[in-house]
Amino acid sequence: MKIERIRIDKAKFDMVDFAKHPTGFSLVYEPGSRKPTSAYAIRIYTDEGVTGGYVGGNAIAAAQVRMFGDYLIGKNPLQRELIYNDVKRQLRKFDKMGMGFVDIALWDLAGHAHDASIRTLLGGWKTRLPAYASTAAGDRNGGLDSPEAYADFAVACKDLGYRAYKLHVWDEYEVAEVVRTITKVREAVGPEMDLMLDPGCKLETFAHAVQVGRACDEANFLWLEDPYKDTGISIFGHKRLRELIRTPLLQTEHVRGLEQHVDFVVGGGTDFVRADAEYDGGITGAVKIAHATEGLGLDVELHTPGPAQRQLMASLRNTNYYEMSFVHPKSSEIGRSQLVYADDYRDGLTAIDSEGCVPVPEGNGLGVTYDWDLIEANTVETVEFS
Template identity: 50%
Template sequence: MSILTIRSVTLRKLRWRTQGRTQDRSGFYPVAWDDGIATQTGYVLELATDAGITGEYTWTTGVNGHAAQQIESVAGWLVGQDAFQRERIWADLHRAWRKYDRLGIGPIDCALWDIAGKAYEASLSQMLGGYRERLPAYASTLFGDDEGAGPLGTPEAFADFARECVDLGYRAVKIHGWNNGDIEREIRNVRGVRTAVGPDIALMLDPSGAYETFGDVLSVGRALDEEQFYWYEDPGKEGGTSAFAYKKLRELIRTPLLQGEHVRGLQAHADQVLAGGTDFMRADAGLDGGVTGVLKIAHLAEALGIDVELHGPSPVHRHIMSALRNSNFYEMGLVAPSLRQISFGGFADYSDDLAEVDANGTVGIPRGHGLATPLDQEWIAAHQIDELVFD
């Protein structure tokens, strides 16, 4: 099968409601809330070929809100392209969108890899080479509410939930604290969670840019040193993009830094790590150019002798991590006592669920061809609010 021509591009827009979370007062950030109901928006991209093979990829706008508009702008160009030429399509779009954030590349590339796997009757994990069958996972919490009334409203509540996660089998937990940057409360949380889970559990902290000053970032970092945290992620309001600031922080604390979630593309990731701005690298198939883009970042990290950690849960990330040596944990999040099943509802037989881990704290990888996650077409039809077709 030398050529597989794309004959149509379909983009479906979906809307659904999720229980157990709500938005904070700003409306920007999700927080755990027992009776909360959050409205979510997402998309399904379908690339149909002349051989009857269709590549599919889904995402939510909470992570990648602008990809659909970019895909719409090149859908006509995609029709007629050879679906096997992933690298050329990636490179052409990388140039075409050089003035933009290139978020549209990720969904397109993932759908192309789905086509390839279905054509060759192999899973994405197998096509990437395969390295392991089980993935160590960490429980990654939702934010706490600033009022302190929700299921993660206090340091004590975080400690209780972390202990529950360990009882389920997790050997690692990541904390997203509060969005108001109360540093004393953040430090109490760091110490309380460590006391609750003991010394043998890997703990991470991701303030998601909540801390106002470098002094705040440093104060919490020193507490992390004392409590022997595994990594410290994107603490400052500059967004985790200043290599200078985090090189300086690395000189002042011992806890390794994980930066790069808000840095787009291979070259920017390379510049950040070579400037000394991080210890671990971060990559995301939705944000960093799909499977192809993540592999470029992962191989860069491997060449430098460091690790790459994949941002957020998804079947694509399970496949990619299963083929990487230099990656430590799969992110199971964002979870809370009020929200345990967190994946997109349109999969027929796949989910990310807090209780999924085994006694060793690991999760499996999807089985089948391509992304190996058939869609629940009935659920999708029930939640579809718009559709665009280009042929």
Template identity: 50%
Template structure:
């Protein structure tokens, strides 16, 4: 019998790195392509150390989530690192007034501990369903650089490029704050070029100002047979009633719940009729423990759970799900290699050319999350470090 690994400390490294040829989008603040510009970004690496000499590691999450780590560490020190369900529920109660920020990253690191302890990948602990995942190409936010995704034609060209690379599906992230007719033109241009060749999705990142705008764009999605329509307008994706009404008016399936946090709220949203596809994210929804609860709840309702963005933890969880269609490869741009630092070893990447000829990626089979972190890179770029013991 394996001796229980006891948590001895929790560590956080803050790293800083440069991203070239991007600038900051002025409304929502994420990077967009702009040749010749550059920005500096911060990111975090979490470690949960145990007396068994095994360390659970996770790269991901944001500064707001990491602000909760000092308080959560006290729930872990001296406890069995395998008691993930207990931590999930204790942290859920402790963070009931803080939107559950911080528990997700610790939970993911605890799954890494368990896999490393037993010498198996997380997907095997969860129960493997598959080891290859079909991908969709998920674009950068549309930009204003003449050499970038600055026109409907450029977006259609990129969709065609992704199709030729083997991607079976393509998702548009359009401009923020631009006229509706310009937005509609892009949806139609990509539809005209690629409908019937690949599945098309649209994620306006809640940019359309009114419900009426969302309806107008949704009807264009209907015309070109879009696979799903995600987070269209400025309710910020949280009104089940509004999206139920939208579902009654347009034919294109709706994908919601990226901005709904946790199991119960997701289920309430679905039962209220607010979505067709369900969105889940291990960083937002309670880690791997929370995401798998959501996957099973969604499966019980006969629906599909689509996992948000890319990473080793996402691949591990999707490998244990039947009811999920695509791995979100992104964010992608025809002229930019990506915004993520080279944090992983063993050649692991999530970029435009990471797929095979069938448009799939494999699930890492190493212990835990499956891919070791590059600590030479992390240490060289660390700007702050904290240990809680």
């Protein structure tokens, strides 16, 4: 089998009731707003008529494919390890985001070639995954705008069936308000719900991270993630933070690739390990990170929701929760790709069952059917390799 053609479509959609924070970075709730956003869709075609596809990625990932797209033509799409290592070298001067975008589509293709789900190809066994509600960033527009609002939403998520809840707080914050929020949420949900905090590297100083971390200690949080503005990459800084607080750290979302993840863990910079199939070399790369983490006796937690994440998590022992990200009390919006499915697959606040779990798609490959007609109708740019 050989790859004959690759097509990447950039499609435009609107996110409803969300807009950029005035800082220009975080997406925050803003009722009545419509924010244009892009979805990138890749299809890989072979000489035997087997295809693979994926919708995700970002502008950087799609741009990087231009650096190795021609290399893929004529290659055996089932030789993912060879492709992983060749492309890894080609992108060695960059963040390698393009690897994941292509690799996930190659795994989808492999599933169709072998008449099996990715979970099955990976030796997986899980059919349902426990999820945690991972909030959108804090806003000042009547949504997640106060400690009480976060607490009320945590209770609502618990009532829906979620077993865990993660807070993303405000871009412009006061440490005292963040500390009150941590305390209020724990008081509201009681001791049995797992709680986590992800400031998204917003805390200005190491001192703020220590103060917030100690509040997490008092509230018995499961983990503290990417707290301050080193942007999640300082091994020494997080090792020192671990020495000053009791709450476990979850790091490595902003560290790219297998070797860097292992270095971060061995260097003492984290307790839980973050991996992302889009960011870390695809499913191929994320599996390597998960198994390396298992060898070190730790757990890996997968970043963001999606069919690739479900298939991957279904094959891993050393993992705890599926991240249902970007949930909000006043919006059902969860991201750019919710319109792209032609079947009943979905993510979002109410996509869990009564026990707080999501199903693992059963079909071949990723197990989902994309609405290619809709994607093409919204496409504004196409790149092909042949």
